[in-house]
Amino acid sequence: MYWNSKDITTFIEQKEFVDTAIIPLLLVDGRASHIKQSAGTADFLMSLTAFMENQFKGRVVLMPPVTYTPQSSRSVLATEWKNVLTEAGFKHHFFISCDMQWATEAPEIDVIYTPSIPLENMDQKLRQSILDDQIRQVVPVFANNWAKTVE
Amino acid sequence: MSNNRVSRRQFLNYTLMGVGGFMAAGMMMPMVRFAVDPVLQKAEGGDFIPTSKKVAELTEVPERVDFSFEQVDAWYTSEVTSTAWVYKSGDKIIALSPVCKHLGCTVNWAGSPDHPDQFFCPCHAGRYEKNGQNIKGTPPLGPLDEFEVREKDGLLEIGKIRPNTLV
Numbered sequence A: 001m002y003w004n005s006k007d008i009t010t011f012i013e014q015k016e017f018v019d020t021a022i023i024p025l026l027l028v029d030g031r032a033s034h035i036k037q038s039a040g041t042a043d044f045l046m047s048l049t050a051f052m053e054n055q056f057k058g059r060v061v062l063m064p065p066v067t068y069t070p071q072s073s074r075s076v077l078a079t080e081w082k083n084v085l086t087e088a089g090f091k092h093h094f095f096i097s098c099d100m101q102w103a104t105e106a107p108e109i110d111v112i113y114t115p116s117i118p119l120e121n122m123d124q125k126l127r128q129s130i131l132d133d134q135i136r137q138v139v140p141v142f143a144n145n146w147a148k149t150v151e
Numbered sequence B: 001m002s003n004n005r006v007s008r009r010q011f012l013n014y015t016l017m018g019v020g021g022f023m024a025a026g027m028m029m030p031m032v033r034f035a036v037d038p039v040l041q042k043a044e045g046g047d048f049i050p051t052s053k054k055v056a057e058l059t060e061v062p063e064r065v066d067f068s069f070e071q072v073d074a075w076y077t078s079e080v081t082s083t084a085w086v087y088k089s090g091d092k093i094i095a096l097s098p099v100c101k102h103l104g105c106t107v108n109w110a111g112s113p114d115h116p117d118q119f120f121c122p123c124h125a126g127r128y129e130k131n132g133q134n135i136k137g138t139p140p141l142g143p144l145d146e147f148e149v150r151e152k153d154g155l156l157e158i159g160k161i162r163p164n165t166l167v
Helices: A005-013 A035-055 A074-088 A124-150 B008-035
Strands: A020-027 A060-062 A066-068 A092-097 A111-113 B049-054 B063-073 B076-089 B092-096 B119-121 B126-128 B146-152 B155-162
Touching: A005 A060, A020 A035, A020 A074, A035 A060, A035 A092, A035 A124, A066 A074, A074 A092, A092 A124, A124 B076, B049 B063, B063 B155, B092 B155
Parallel strands: A020 A060, A020 A066, A020 A092, A092 A111
Antiparallel strands: B049 B155, B063 B076, B076 B092, B092 B146, B119 B126, B146 B155
16 A cells, blocks of 8 residues: 555554555765665665555555655654654554665664665566565565564 | 630639538538448457467466556556466466455465465465455455456467456
8 A cells, every 4th residue: 555545544444454564765865976876776666665565555555755865864764753653553664775874873673675776777577577586585574574473 | 815715704613613612521521431430440459468478388377477558647658567367277268366355465376385276465364266266264355356368379368357257
């Protein structure tokens, strides 16, 4: 589901089934040396999370991406978002990012890291198979996390 | 000067006939076009979308087949990739939609090691038989939808989605 009024209405009605938020963490960097990579990462991360949404539509809500700049405090963002999501009633918070610095700066949240793969020159088929591969890596992480609360 | 002089009356006659002819043609053309329209209609190929899957390669085991088509949302055209689980049942080709009837996740064939011959939804452990029948006691309330299928030049083509006809 997406963060829009229609899906959130379903979410409110089906809270026992929809208990997971996917939050893409997206670094926006305007420096000439980083700008292109930053845009490419955005492209990849948005495609990947949209595909996750498609696969797990009935259990997850894909949040609008958290965009931040190199100056932002990751640890402040992490705390804020954790609180908001808990308040909204999500039991599982899956943060997804290509920015490894979250591990050192914000250890309070578990971030799922994916490599940033440049998609721009790929045809539709190759793109799909790359995303398939990435999803396959992420599924066990999701499944483990989901299994934890059942027990 | 030519000997063959055109009188004023003749000149007006010709002019009127010419202009009148054009006007009449202008009115008749659309009418004729409407009348013969069904004949001019392009032979409709239906809404079948070609896939790259060879029909001869299909087996009794459901297999994932991707197909993509262009979807127009107002001014925005995008290419959408969709999937079907396709298998052969005798001579019949069956294509099932992978969309779980519970809350719309994507189901996988043999997605759970405990149930190798069923469709499995990873979100809430919903399960379906091979023919799409939902299994009692799991969250889904209806069977998986089915796609219309046909064969063209040995390749599989996928058509409209419809309620399951197998169960």
